Amino acid sequence: MKQFGYQHIKCIDNVPEFERSLKEVYFDVIVLDMNMGNSDLTGGLNMLEVVENNHITSAVIILTANDTVTNCRQAFLQGAWDYISKNWEGDTFEMVHDSIQNALQKLNRWGNVDNDRWFNENKTDLMQKRPGQWIAILNQDIIESAYTKDELIKKLRGLSLPAVATTIEHVLPQVHSPNLQxxxxxxxxxxxxxxxxxxxxxxxxxxxxxxxxxxxxxxxxxxxxxxxxxxxxxxxxxxxxxxxxxxxxxxxxxxxxxxxxxxxxxxxxxxxxxxxxxxxxxxxxxxxxxxxxxxxxxxxxxxxxxxxxxxxxxxxxxxxxxxxxxxxxxxxxxxxxxxxxxxxxxxxxxxxxxx
CATH class of the missing domain: 3.30.950.30 (Schlafen, AAA domain)
Structure with missing residues (x-):
């Protein structure tokens, strides 16, 4: 994939390392092979479930040489961004590249839906605990905060974060606050x-x-x-x-x-x-x-x-x-x-x- 200009690529060939990496590294996109660490060719779906259960908001692409309608349907039900068969005509890596670009364009334009939903669901609680703060949300969790947007962006620049998976929101002060500007x-x-x-x-x-x-x-x-x-x-x-x-x-x-x-x-x-x-x-x-x-x-x-x-x-x-x-x-x-x-x-x- 480096031929397409991707510089930060991590290749993993076993399930335990994959699970550890999810806790240590933030990914914009995750490509999962259906044959990953599983003899019954459902390893990719199992790992997709791990991604979902850990509230990881990366775009996930399923890659397989044994494509079936059942697996394809299950992948999308579990929140996969795309499902690509190695048996389709054309260059598989170009298909993956196109899918990655489409995912990044969507996230850049519309933001991260899961993070946005988490913010809206927790807005009342955040107004009580973090009134007036700017917060950075990744994988439905607050990773950094500051009292100005510029200050928050400076803090984020020092972290190795994915380009589009981080959502920045402003927590308004409580509406009954005496100091509401x-x-x-x-x-x-x-x-x-x-x-x-x-x-x-x-x-x-x-x-x-x-x-x-x-x-x-x-x-x-x-x-x-x-x-x-x-x-x-x-x-x-x-x-x-x-x-x-x-x-x-x-x-x-x-x-x-x-x-x-x-x-x-x-x-x-x-x-x-x-x-x-x-x-x-x-x-x-x-x-x-x-x-x-x-x-x-x-x-x-x-x-x-x-x-x-x-x-x-x-x-x-x-x-x-x-x-x-x-x-x-x-x-x-x-x-x-x-x-x-x-x-x-x-x-x-x-x-x-x-x-």
Whole structure:
């Protein structure tokens, strides 16, 4: 394969050495022969299983002189990138070379899917443990981290890493962090609503142009419900007001000022913050003090309100539009109100030790 310009090649002819190498060396591409260390011609598939079980994210090419439909199907089911028969017409090494190049081009263009999936699945936990850090992920594991991307890249240059198998991601600070910077909030706004983030266009205005009363009680109660849901979650979250949830457009809360506060001299941020605090204190109940903070952020020339909500130390109940006491929790990207039986089960499982 050196004739095609590959410089770092490691040849292995037995299974134990292969397994050791997976722990010691990072590979962009692994080519496995079906006859490798196995008399029944399934050694390549066995080694592919080892690769899969160890979360190795290298592209794997199966090479064989005894190709069967069954083996080909099994190889792809186990995550092989390609399956090449030595019996096909043409130069086998050229076929392998073309396959390697296609694999590298795909990884360069789309990134490493397994690493990306691991990052998304563990994002909430990472925000708690590594807020604000840049991390390098290889084989679904963090191999290096730093507080700037340039610093991380410098660290990676000193390591013998594969060209494309390493994924670099930025772990945003927790959305309810008191030190959340505007640039980080913009990154959060550019993403979709999730377990820890909810967008609201307004806290109190009606969207009906024909309405005689500009204040909308349902909008107020939605804010209350979202805050209660984050309080009852394990990780907390934030309600961001002044952002349209459909397209993430920043609309600001300035139009809320006039509707929220009757006194003209108080139709400003201070009056608005007092209004938000009042509706929360009037509609949330718990046997322990409520903990939340209200922050303002100027983004795109408009004021955005962030209600930062850490997880509560005890269960939190809220009033609905009819002043009925309810219990809600965060369920993915939405809040869900539980019935009595569900509430009892949830409280016993999550808050009984703190009550």
């Amino acid at each position: 505007n640039e980080h909030l913009m990154e959060i706004i550019n993403e979709d609503e999730n377990q820890t983030v909810d967008f609201k266009k307004t806290a109190c205005r009606t969207m009906n142009p024909k309405a005689t009363n500009p204040k909308e009680p349902k909008a107020i109660q939605k804010i209350v419900k979202e805050v209660a849901s984050f309080m009852n979650s394990k990780v907390g979250g934030a309600v961001i007001i002044g952002v349209r949830d459909k397209d993430h457009e920043i609309v600001g809360v300035e139009l809320d000022y006039v509707v929220a506060v009757k006194q003209k001299s108080r139709q400003n941020w201070d009056g608005y913050e007092s209004f938000i605090r009042q509706i929360l204190d009037d509609n949330l109940t718990s046997n322990k003090p409520l903990e939340y903070k209200i922050y303002r952020h100027e983004l795109a020339g408009k004021m955005v309100c962030r209600i930062a909500v850490p997880p509560a130390k005890s269960e939190v109940y809220h009033n609905d539009i009819k002043k009925t006491t309810c219990f809600s929790v965060r369920d993915g990207s939405r809040s869900k109100t539980l019935n009595v039986r569900e509430t009892v089960s949830y409280v016993l499982a999550n808050h009984s030790a703190n009550s």
